[in-house]
Amino acid sequence: MRIVAFLKKTFLENLREWKILSVTLVFAPFFVYLMHAYFAASTPSYRLLVVRHDRSAGAGDLAAEGLVAAWRAVRHPDGQPAFIVKEVVDVSAAQELVKRREAELVVEIPAGFGQSLLDFREGRSTSPARLVNHGDEANVRSSMAMAYSDYVAHLWAVGVTGASFPLELDVRGLGTGRPVSDFDLYVPALLVLAVIMVMFTAAASLVREVEKGTMTRLVLSPLRTGELLAAVTLNQLVIGLVALTLTFLAALTVGYRTDGSLPAVLVVGAVATLGVVALSVGVAAFMSTMFELLTVGCFPFFILMFFSESMIPLPRITLFRLLGHTVYANDVLPTSLAVRALGRILNFGAGLPDVAFEVIGATLLAAVYLAVGSWLFTRRHVAVA
Amino acid sequence: MTAAPETALRATGLCKRFGRVVAVDDLSFEVRRGEVLGFLGPNGAGKTTTMRMLCGLLAPDAGAIEINGEPLRLGGGRVGRTIGVAPQNIVIWEVLSCREQLELLGRLYGLAPPAARRRAEELLAVFGLQEKRDALGRTLSGGMQRRLNIALALMHRPAIVFLDEPQAGLDPQSRVVVREYIRSLAGSSTIIVTTHDMEEAEKLAHRVCIIDHGRLLVLDTVEGIKAQLGEGDVFEVELVEEAASRLLSLVTPVTDPLRPPTATANLLSFTSLRGAELLPLVVREIERLGLHLQGLTVRPRTLEDVFIHLTGRRLRE
Numbered sequence: 001m002r003i004v005a006f007l008k009k010t011f012l013e014n015l016r017e018w019k020i021l022s023v024t025l026v027f028a029p030f031f032v033y034l035m036h037a038y039f040a041a042s043t044p045s046y047r048l049l050v051v052r053h054d055r056s057a058g059a060g061d062l063a064a065e066g067l068v069a070a071w072r073a074v075r076h077p078d079g080q081p082a083f084i085v086k087e088v089v090d091v092s093a094a095q096e097l098v099k100r101r102e103a104e105l106v107v108e109i110p111a112g113f114g115q116s117l118l119d120f121r122e123g124r125s126t127s128p129a130r131l132v133n134h135g136d137e138a139n140v141r142s143s144m145a146m147a148y149s150d151y152v153a154h155l156w157a158v159g160v161t162g163a164s165f166p167l168e169l170d171v172r173g174l175g176t177g178r179p180v181s182d183f184d185l186y187v188p189a190l191l192v193l194a195v196i197m198v199m200f201t202a203a204a205s206l207v208r209e210v211e212k213g214t215m216t217r218l219v220l221s222p223l224r225t226g227e228l229l230a231a232v233t234l235n236q237l238v239i240g241l242v243a244l245t246l247t248f249l250a251a252l253t254v255g256y257r258t259d260g261s262l263p264a265v266l267v268v269g270a271v272a273t274l275g276v277v278a279l280s281v282g283v284a285a286f287m288s289t290m291f292e293l294l295t296v297g298c299f300p301f302f303i304l305m306f307f308s309e310s311m312i313p314l315p316r317i318t319l320f321r322l323l324g325h326t327v328y329a330n331d332v333l334p335t336s337l338a339v340r341a342l343g344r345i346l347n348f349g350a351g352l353p354d355v356a357f358e359v360i361g362a363t364l365l366a367a368v369y370l371a372v373g374s375w376l377f378t379r380r381h382v383a384v385a
Numbered sequence: 386m387t388a389a390p391e392t393a394l395r396a397t398g399l400c401k402r403f404g405r406v407v408a409v410d411d412l413s414f415e416v417r418r419g420e421v422l423g424f425l426g427p428n429g430a431g432k433t434t435t436m437r438m439l440c441g442l443l444a445p446d447a448g449a450i451e452i453n454g455e456p457l458r459l460g461g462g463r464v465g466r467t468i469g470v471a472p473q474n475i476v477i478w479e480v481l482s483c484r485e486q487l488e489l490l491g492r493l494y495g496l497a498p499p500a501a502r503r504r505a506e507e508l509l510a511v512f513g514l515q516e517k518r519d520a521l522g523r524t525l526s527g528g529m530q531r532r533l534n535i536a537l538a539l540m541h542r543p544a545i546v547f548l549d550e551p552q553a554g555l556d557p558q559s560r561v562v563v564r565e566y567i568r569s570l571a572g573s574s575t576i577i578v579t580t581h582d583m584e585e586a587e588k589l590a591h592r593v594c595i596i597d598h599g600r601l602l603v604l605d606t607v608e609g610i611k612a613q614l615g616e617g618d619v620f621e622v623e624l625v626e627e628a629a630s631r632l633l634s635l636v637t638p639v640t641d642p643l644r645p646p647t648a649t650a651n652l653l654s655f656t657s658l659r660g661a662e663l664l665p666l667v668v669r670e671i672e673r674l675g676l677h678l679q680g681l682t683v684r685p686r687t688l689e690d691v692f693i694h695l696t697g698r699r700l701r702e
Binding site for chain 1 (some may be wrong): 402440441442464466468470472474477478480481485488489490492493494521537566693
């Protein structure tokens with residue numbers, strides 16, 4: 001009963017402190033739209049700039065325009081073009097566009113390209129025709145575009161010259177078959193970002209009691225520390241799941257689609273929220289005022305956001321293997337495990353059993369952090385309120 | 386040693402240090418069940434530290450506290466549930482309404498929702514907050530917040546109530562309301578009130594405890610404390626000139642050596658049973674010295690006189 005009374009109280013306080021609650025709820029959906037504007041609008045098609053020096057029509061079906069047509073014909077499984085091909089004349093200007101990442105690749109088709117192929121087919125020459133790629137090795141998309149366009153060019157050349165291809169490639173996708181855009185890869189992280197925002201509302205629920213002295217009344221009352229923290233946790237769990245749902249809905253409004261299990265997403269979201277609340281209790285142990293929380297408290301918030309890869313993907317540092325799973329350095333954060341689990345569920349169709357390692361790991365971490373946070377909070381604010 | 390049945394609270398040999406500062410030094414006293422005890426002392430005397438220890442919010446370095454014969458532990462524990470505290474600082478929930486926060490405390494102390502609602506309404510009526518029952522704590526005036534601060538301490542009908550400066554910042558009407566309610570509680574509850582308002586303490590308290598430098602100076606009824614200082618009225622002679630000390634030699638021989646006269650700038654103050662005989666002499670001496678009389682007051686001794694006598698005139702923190 002005491003938990004219910006205190007739960008109602010924290011819920012009312014959260015509603016009435018609507019500015020903090022609003023930011024918590026709309027922060028991640030805002031980033032969904034922002035990320036979508038930057039990434040999803042950029043489409044999974046690679047922008048290919050073709051400089052065609054070979055204008056002779058004498059090569060017939062071996063003419064360079066056939067290769068351009070071949071690139072244009074390649075489609076993703078959903079029907080979207082693999083390349084957006086644009087013919088240009090100025091190589092330098094095209095290179096600038098690649099440097100500015102407004103295109104992924106410049107391909108120069110040298111003069112005499114069609115004739116070289118014709119000579120090769122008719123045995124007059126063994127020298128292969130040349131293509132010149134101008135790519136940005138620092139841009140992963142550029143490298144991908146280069147490999148993909150080269151592959152298409154080889155297939156086309158083999159086809160038109162009748163040469164035998166020394167390799168037979170059998171490509172088997174591990175995904176759902178549905179193309180996954182950069183934006184799609186960000187969505188799981190943004191869902192966890194929504195949950196990370198709960199750190200402020202959770203810690204504020206506790207720090208407010210300390211700052212205003214009402215913790216004294218609670219300490220003297222029969223309310224136990226465990227009941228206080230349980231009520232705050234339940235309340236924040238609701239806020240976390242609402243924030244996660246709003247973020248997911250925001251992603252759907254901009255075209256995000258998934259075949260993943262939504263109940264599994266909610267389970268992972270709930271575990272991630274518990275982890276964030278547990279960390280928040282530890283943060284609240286070191287704060288005495290709301291001002292401190294909203295300034296000093298930003299440090300653990302950014303730590304959590306950064307190392308959970310909620311905004312920026314990081315290279316993974318392997319620590320060890322456990323039960324057949326690799327454990328990475330940032331897996332000490334429950335939110336990091338949650339990002340990985342959500343990514344597999346949403347973008348690769350994994351079910352809850354497939355991410356059991358991550359879910360159990362995040363749950364255990366949340367329990368450990370909650371135990372440590374409760375101990376710290378009790379020592380700092382309850383025992384000497 | 387177990388407290389007698391009529392003893393609500395017993396403090397024995399309480400000590401508390403903060404670093405090298407001794408805040409409370411071997412403090413022992415008892416509070417009788419149903420009485421209002423005025424807990425007085427200058428700033429920095431150790432009142433707040435003592436109160437925090439008595440509430441179970443601060444562990445003493447030495448000594449023991451019993452509430453109704455049972456030892457009090459840090460955090461209050463089971464015994465602490467019988468305590469109500471109205472701190473000096475206003476401690477309310479800013480974004481809960483008056484009714485909501487009273488009901489919350491009622492629920493935390495085990496009242497069923499209807500009982501908590503009834504008790505909340507009762508206290509809202511007592512403290513004149515009915516019309517503000519749905520107003521958020523932060524929207525109340527300072528006086529209303531202070532009344533709510535006291536009401537929150539009383540929600541669970543505690544056996545012992547600690548009121549730290551309950552009337553600070555209240556207008557005269559509110560002071561009367563609070564005073565009368567505290568008086569009405571006496572008998573059913575034991576009340577310990579700290580205040581700097583000596584007049585209020587005289588009106589309110591059955592007994593008064595004065596501490597300074599963390600030590601007990603006196604614990605008795607107001608009349609008993611006054612009597613300890615002997616009989617006589619207080620005479621205050623105010624001069625135009627700051628030369629009150631020039632009159633000391635005249636009045637010192639005819640006042641009690643235990644209660645010597647004091648001279649501060651232009652004010653001479655002394656207590657005597659022979660004031661009527663002394664005054665003409667004082668007036669003649671003022672004329673002889675070429676000084677000028679600005680005012681003359683004769684009044685019965687007050688608790689403030691006793692307080693100043695016991696704790697001195699030196700300014701504190």
